[in-house]
Amino acid sequence: MDRFLFVFGIIVFFFSFIFFIMSFFGDYEGTTMVGSVLVMLNASIAIGVSEILTRTKKLT
Secondary structure, three states: OHHHHHHHHHHHHHHHHHHHHHHHHHOOOOHHHHHHHHHHHHHHHHHHHHHEEEEEEEEH
């Protein structure tokens, strides 16, 4: 589960980062930028949870 969360977080973060960069160069609405920031935050949380799961798995 921890590897799935890590890979999922990296992929989602990458795609939302692309949308975030595109909002600077294109004529996107502000909601696209805010949405991409929130999705990047969600992906970062998933990556953090995967790290916590990996460390707790090594404890037992």
